[in-house]
Amino acid sequence: MYSAVISRSFLFGLVGLCLIFVACLERTESxxxxxxxxxxxxxxxxxxxxxxxPPVALPLEPEWTILTRNLDSADVDDIRMELVAEKxxxxxxxxxxxxxxxxxxxxxxxxxxxxxxxxxxxxxxxYYEFRRTYIARKYAATNITGGILWDQELENRVLEVGIFxxxxxxxxxxxxxxxxxxxxxxxxxxxxxxxxxxxDNQVTxxxxxxxxxxxxxxxxxxxxxxxxxxxxxxPENSIAPALDNLETExxxxxYRIFSDMxxxxxxxxxxxxxxxxxxxxxxxxxxxSLAGQTISVTLDLPGTVIATNGWVDPEKQGxxxxxxxxxxxxxxxxxxxxxxxxEH
Numbered sequence: 001m002y003s004a005v006i007s008r009s010f011l012f013g014l015v016g017l018c019l020i021f022v023a024c025l026e027r028t029e030s031x032x033x034x035x036x037x038x039x040x041x042x043x044x045x046x047x048x049x050x051x052x053x054p055p056v057a058l059p060l061e062p063e064w065t066i067l068t069r070n071l072d073s074a075d076v077d078d079i080r081m082e083l084v085a086e087k088x089x090x091x092x093x094x095x096x097x098x099x100x101x102x103x104x105x106x107x108x109x110x111x112x113x114x115x116x117x118x119x120x121x122x123x124x125x126x127y128y129e130f131r132r133t134y135i136a137r138k139y140a141a142t143n144i145t146g147g148i149l150w151d152q153e154l155e156n157r158v159l160e161v162g163i164f165x166x167x168x169x170x171x172x173x174x175x176x177x178x179x180x181x182x183x184x185x186x187x188x189x190x191x192x193x194x195x196x197x198x199x200d201n202q203v204t205x206x207x208x209x210x211x212x213x214x215x216x217x218x219x220x221x222x223x224x225x226x227x228x229x230x231x232x233x234x235p236e237n238s239i240a241p242a243l244d245n246l247e248t249e250x251x252x253x254x255y256r257i258f259s260d261m262x263x264x265x266x267x268x269x270x271x272x273x274x275x276x277x278x279x280x281x282x283x284x285x286x287x288x289s290l291a292g293q294t295i296s297v298t299l300d301l302p303g304t305v306i307a308t309n310g311w312v313d314p315e316k317q318g319x320x321x322x323x324x325x326x327x328x329x330x331x332x333x334x335x336x337x338x339x340x341x342x343e344h
Contacts, residue, residue, distance in 0.1 A: 024047055024048070024051065024292040024293060024294070025045060025046070025047035025048075025051035025052070025056065025292075025293045025294075026044075026045070026046045026047055026293070026294050026296070027043070027044075027045055027293060027294065027295045027296070028043070028044040028045075028046075028296045028297075028298075029041060029042065029043050029044070029296070029297045029298070030042040030044075030298045030300075031130075031297065031298065031299045031300070032299075032300045033117055033128055033130065033299075033300065033301050033302060034302065035126075035302045035342070036091055037091030037092070037117060037118075037119040037128070038088060038089065038090050038091050039088070039089045039091070039095060039117050040086065040087070040088045040089075041086065041087050041088075041089070041095075041096075042067075042084065042085075042086045043059055043064075043084070043085050043086070043087075043099065044068075044082070044083070044084045044085075045058060045081075045082070045083045045084075046080070046081070046082050047080070047081065048078060048079065048080060048081070049071070049079040049080070049081050051081075051293075052081050052083070055282055055285045055286045055289055056289050057098060057099040057100035057111060058083060058085075058099055059083070059085035059087070059099050060101055063087065063096070063101065064085040064086065064087045065085060065086045065087065066083070066084070066085050067084040067085060067086055068082055068083065068084035069082070069083055069084075070082040070083075091117065091119065095115040095116065095117065096115075097112045097113055097114040097115060098110070098111060098112050098113070099111075110282070110283065110286060111137070111286050111290070112134075112135045113132050113133065113134045113135065114132065114133055114135070115130075115131070115132040116129075116130075116131045116132075117129070117130055117131075118131075124343065124344050125341050125342065125343050125344065126302070126303070126341070126342045126344065127339060127340070127341050128301045128302055128303065128339070128340045128341075128342075129337075129338070129339050130299055130301060130336070130337070130338045130339075131335070131336070131337055132297075132335070132336040133333050133334070133335045133336075134295075134329050134333065134334040134335075134336075135329075135333060136329055136330070136331055136332050136333045137283075137286065137287040137290060137329050137330055137331070138283070138287065138331065139287055139330035139331050140330070140331050141188075149177070149180070149181070150177060150181065151173070151174075151177060154170060154173055154174055154177070155174065157170055158170065158171075158174045163175075163229070163232050163233065164233065171229075172225070175225035175228055175229055175232075176225055178228055178232075179223055179224060179225050179228050182223055182228065183219040183220065183223040186219055186223070186247070186250050186251070187212075187215055187216055187219050189251075189277065189280050189281060189284070190211070190212065190215050190254050190277070191212055192280045193273060193276045193277045193280050194208040194211055194212060195208070196276045196279075196280070197272065197273065197276060200272075202269060202272055203262060203269070207261060207262060207263070210261050211257055211258050211261050211262075214257045214261065215253075215254055215257055218250075218253050218254075218257065219250065222246075222249065222250060222253070223246070223250070227246070230242075231243060231246070251277070254277070255270065255273070255274065258270065258273050287330065289326075290326030290327065290329060290330075291326055291327060292325075292326065292327075293325065293326035294323070294324075294325055294326070295322075295323070295324055295325070295326065296321070296322070296323045297310075297321070297322045297323075297336060298319065298320075298321050299319065299320045299321075299322075299336075299338055300316075300318055300319050301318045301319075301320070301338060301340035302318060302340060302342050303317070303318055303340045303341050303342035303343075304317040304318060304340055304341060304342075305317065305318055305319070305320055305338055305339065305340045306339055306340065306341055307337070307338070307339040308320045308337060308338040308339065309335070309336065309337050309338075310322045310336060310337075310338060311323075318340055320338045322336050
């Protein structure tokens, strides 16, 4: 649920994020292009068991051949998983741009990396060109902790000794900033949903404004410092369920507000709203799931690599490596490029 994301970002802070909740996931791909342009992709995932949960999209049969699926439960406090899958794409056919199923995007198919392999011959040479772009994930717009609205030093003081052990002023200031951020993020979900409905010509701008104002008044009345203190004061294992309950209460009220204010066939339009609302939440959760992940890509092209933005192994003429973090995709594309040549 979305509150799991909120509790990560605003209760435990961003430092140590993957150690507490996300359970860092290592993504490794070995991509081999043969002389005929056929592309074989071997994808390997390693991490804590929790890291494999939705919305993380993983290769599935029958589109991929699953080579390894291991579960190491020797340490009950740190259960590890490994998944290795492989797929060969003949030259000229579409290379998958996601690990998600081509028929079901519900488990994170919109984390995308369009990939293209081209080959051509000229002047007695054959060229092989590889391009992949990891499409940017929207992040800054809702990362309150990274902006001027969030007092990180205050949060650090609260995290160090606990919400009830700081000064009364610190406690009140922290509750206020936590409440503002929590309320804003839920309202932002509705705001983006209404924007998508306007784009699809399913609601008017006037309706959009009315729904958003009503939702804002509701959020301000229900997401309060007093309620937040009640949640943060619970035992650690009860905080996430309490945030989930608050999330359900808020989102159900959004549905009611929308239904009361929208015109036309309320049943149909409400169904459209819920569908888009769920898609917005999925977008956010996919982005958050990338935090703490590492992504490594090894490419082997025929011949000798003569141009690339990756790391070239001096002892491997056709090889290129890229290594980056999931956070590198936040609000910025990450592009991979390599060109090799074979002389005849």
